[in-house]
Amino acid sequence: MNFIRGAKHLNHNTPIKGYKTSVLQAYGWNEQWEKKAAEAAAEHHQARALVPARVTAQFSHVYRVMTNEGERLGTVAGRYQYEASGKGDYPAVGDWVMAELAPGDERVVIHALLPRQSAVSRKVAGSQWQEQVIGANIDFLFLVIALNQDFNLRRIERYLTAAMGSCAQPVIVLTKADLCPNPEEMAEQTRAFIPASVPAVVVSAMNGEGREHLAPYLGQGVTVAVAGSSGAGKSTLLNWLSEADRMRVQDIREDDAKGRHTTTHRELFPIAGGALLMDTPGMRELQLWHADEGHEEAFSDIAALAANCRYRDCRHEREEGCAVLAALATGDLDRRRYNNYLKTGKEIAHQARKERIDQRSKERRSGASAGKPRQKVNHSRNWDEE
Ligand SMILES: Nc1nc2c(ncn2[C@@H]2O[C@H](COP(=O)(O)OP(=O)(O)OP(=O)(O)O)[C@@H](O)[C@H]2O)c(=O)[nH]1
Numbered sequence: 001m002n003f004i005r006g007a008k009h010l011n012h013n014t015p016i017k018g019y020k021t022s023v024l025q026a027y028g029w030n031e032q033w034e035k036k037a038a039e040a041a042a043e044h045h046q047a048r049a050l051v052p053a054r055v056t057a058q059f060s061h062v063y064r065v066m067t068n069e070g071e072r073l074g075t076v077a078g079r080y081q082y083e084a085s086g087k088g089d090y091p092a093v094g095d096w097v098m099a100e101l102a103p104g105d106e107r108v109v110i111h112a113l114l115p116r117q118s119a120v121s122r123k124v125a126g127s128q129w130q131e132q133v134i135g136a137n138i139d140f141l142f143l144v145i146a147l148n149q150d151f152n153l154r155r156i157e158r159y160l161t162a163a164m165g166s167c168a169q170p171v172i173v174l175t176k177a178d179l180c181p182n183p184e185e186m187a188e189q190t191r192a193f194i195p196a197s198v199p200a201v202v203v204s205a206m207n208g209e210g211r212e213h214l215a216p217y218l219g220q221g222v223t224v225a226v227a228g229s230s231g232a233g234k235s236t237l238l239n240w241l242s243e244a245d246r247m248r249v250q251d252i253r254e255d256d257a258k259g260r261h262t263t264t265h266r267e268l269f270p271i272a273g274g275a276l277l278m279d280t281p282g283m284r285e286l287q288l289w290h291a292d293e294g295h296e297e298a299f300s301d302i303a304a305l306a307a308n309c310r311y312r313d314c315r316h317e318r319e320e321g322c323a324v325l326a327a328l329a330t331g332d333l334d335r336r337r338y339n340n341y342l343k344t345g346k347e348i349a350h351q352a353r354k355e356r357i358d359q360r361s362k363e364r365r366s367g368a369s370a371g372k373p374r375q376k377v378n379h380s381r382n383w384d385e386e
């Protein structure tokens with residue numbers, strides 16, 4: 001698994017030439033991005049003055065971006081839209097973009113996306129499967145697992161599978177250590193099971209214990225996303241990690257807003273020590289987007305029983321000749337496990353339905369342009385040349 005080489009070792013005191021970037025450095029701007037921006041600029045003679053910005057939140061078609069002049073809302077340029085070949089080409093939280101910052105204008109126009117270093121994405125169902133990026137340029141992906149009855153090596157394996165290919169370095173964060181009599185033993189068991197390149201650390205977010213184990217992944221300008229099952233303790237972890245630095249976040253905010261006090265919805269924000277935490281709804285649903293393939297595997301005992309159901313499309317709820325219900329009646333199948341099986345199955349179905357509906361309404365909205373030919377976008381060349 002390749003991760004962002006050098007992310008931890010960048011010298012952030014080195015002045016970066018070309019742009020005024022003091023605010024951006026707090027958002028992870030570094031020599032690598034400077035280079036990418038310069039490469040993109042060199043390919044095109046850009047009539048407009050574009051500045052780099054990082055996407056900190058996304059609301060369907062509107063983005064919140066951090067520029068060196070402060071935070072702005074923005075939308076993508078018409079040409080960008082035209083050249084995008086799918087959802088995956090659109091900016092996502094964490095992306096670096098090149099934007100046009102018109103003086104006196106509160107809104108910016110996004111003209112280009114800088115090539116991503118990493119992207120956590122999901123496949124969404126529509127008329128065809130499409131990639132949707134739910135977080136970009138993540139250095140470390142914290143996979144949160146509670147050290148209680150939810151602890152499960154198979155699940156950890158599925159998380160790692162889901163994280164694979166994102167180019168973000170996964171870190172297994174075993175939380176709720178206070179509920180576990182032998183957390184270090186569990187950590188050892190985990191380490192023995194996962195690839196040696198993946199760290200596993202123990203914390204208790206509730207008691208604020210073990211921050212030193214996370215410190216190596218929370219360096220200046222490093223972007224961290226948090227994913228894991230519902231109830232695993234993601235919110236508690238995020239709150240704990242961001243708590244110590246409310247003040248600093250406040251300072252940046254007030255600087256940007258020139259004294260105005262604003263509370264903005266942000267899905268990417270700096271914390272103590274200079275790391276950036278990413279908290280997007282899509283990332284939180286990690287358990288759902290990988291569950292689909294994991295469901296059968298996770299409930300292979302039930303799948304085996306289901307092979308003997310009378311009807312092939314048996315839902316194992318009240319059907320006659322259902323082998324799953326029969327096993328439940330005899331006690332061979334644990335009721336809690338059965339309930340869990342139905343519940344996750346319904347969550348997956350619900351998620352898939354929601355995605356189909358979202359996709360359909362999106363297609364309806366863009367119905368006018370449906371027949372228009374689409375070009376494959378080349379991110380280094382999608383600058384608006386008008
Ligand atoms: N004892 C203990 N409880 C914890 C710890 N971290 C979280 N919890 C509790 O676990 C429950 C779930 O925690 P959350 O942080 O809401 O979990 P989540 O992963 O954000 O859950 P979703 O919002 O459903 O995705 C809450 O009741 C927390 O108080 C911990 O370190 N120790």
Ligand SMILES: [Zn+2]
Nearest residue numbers: 309314316322
């Ligand atoms: Zn059945």
